[in-house]
Amino acid sequence: MMGQTSRRGFASGSAWALALLACLGVGCAQVDPVGTVEGTVLLDGEPYADASVVFLSLETGQGSSANLGPGGQFSLPDPLPVGSYTVFMAPRAEESSTDEPQPVTMDAAIPDKYWNEASSDLRVTVEEGVNDVRVEMET
Amino acid sequence: MKNYSFRRNAFTLVELLVVIAIIGILVALLLPAIQAAREAARRAQCTNNMRQIGVAMHNYHDTYQVLPAGSFNLRHDWPANGTNWRTLILPFMEQESVYNELDFTNQRPSFMAGGAAGGDALIGNEVLRGLLVSAYRCPSTQIRPFENAEGVAHNNEQGTLNVSYVGNQGAARPIPGPDPNRGTRDCQQGWSCDNGVLFQNDAISMAYIVDGTSNTVLIFEQSGLVAGRNRTANYYGGWFGSRRPFTLIGQCEDHWQAGTTCVRFAPNSNIVQTGATDQMYRNNTVVNSQHPGGINLTMADGSVRFIPDTIDFVMLKRLACRYDGETVQLP
DSSP: OHHHHHHHHHHHHHHHHHHHHHHHHHOOOOOOOEEEEEEEEEETTEEOOSSEEEEEOTTTOOEEEEEOOGGGEEEOSSOEESEEEEEEEEOOOOSOOOSSOOOOOOOTTSOGGGGSTTTOOEEEEEOSEEEEEEEEEOO | OHHHHHHTTSOOHHHHHHHHHHHHHHHHHHHHHHHHHHHHHHHHHHHHHHHHHHHHHHHHHHHHSSOOOSBOOOOSSSSOOOBBHHHHTGGGGTOHHHHHHOOSSOSSOTTOOSGGGGGGTTTTOGGGTTOOOGGGSOTTOOSOTTOOOSSSOOOOTTOOOOOSEEEEEEEOSSOSSSOTTTTEEESSSSEEEOSSSSOBTOOOOGGGOTTOGGGSEEEEEOOSOBTTBOOSSOTTSTTBOBSSSOOTTSOOSOOOBSSEEEEOSOTTOOOOOTTTTSSTTSSOOOOOOSSTTEEEEEETTSOEEEEETTSOHHHHHHHHOTTSSOOOOOO
């Protein structure tokens, strides 16, 4: 009787070990599809570079942001889960700031509505793989 | 025959190798499990801390018939002498001796732990220097208790506590419900909110939590890093309050503070947005933790829940907003 139980324990133990090895080999986690995002920001058709661009999903709260390079180019540092994103502008992120608190100043050259996710009407659908995005703002 | 039985008394090399290999595999399986068990214990301790804070809030409410202000400032001119809910509930966290030593009437910036306060930093409130309230610290955090963070503005030269828990200001617009803009406003430091429970320069009683105390968040955990840096709401140290004496519907200028946050991004987001999450004094600092997969939060009824990073974000905003009209409940 004792022998039988312990043998069954050993059998289930080895089954677990096998399952675990299989997991290590294949990868257990079910990874959600993601897409990398890069592109250009335009203001009335001209490249716009004086800000950072933020992608934020109002459904999931996931997002990412990047400073705009010369010519309005950007490349988000983290891949985003696929889905619909609201795009808006934020002041450029500086390398490091140890100053006293500063109020945030916005560039008056672009309309106010582009400065936050609640009023921005820019939408981008991120798909799996590489996404090349043109963000077009109008005054 | 005798010789044969003698030979059976020893293990062969193959048998030994098999045994060693099995032991090796078992140890390899066990070590990660030990690490996971230690993290589970730390998370349990963290949960317990948040429960203590919830109970302290209720005792505060029983005493004063109102919850503490999220953060406040009583003076118009700079420098200011404001503090946040973390000092107000100290007597209910078994820290009455500390509380009795605090000076709330000082005209100097005596809750600020450095920076613009200069030589006035912590004057009259020296007891806060190096004060460790262990219930305010999540054991899993990698932020050192009295660190003055580098690469961001922290101004904690005097070494006051980096608290791991942050008050719920509310949810940033658009909030779920009939009026998406109610109770949130941008006053130069990200979305300030007063649709939550602990917000600037005002205090509410539980009667104002119309969604119900078990459906509204009181405290979030905030013990992780954003892009490798400490960006928790501990500007001027863990005890500072509001820059301005204004409420959300008052003058809309420079509404920055410490000790509370308004939910704008998913838990454990890695977003460094200028004006929202990049500095400790902004209003939308990310709620996060080092626990795998999610964060703890204290509901206004005092219960503590663990929510996953993948929580339905609209639901999280509903939980943060006290009057969205939907009594969403965590499963």
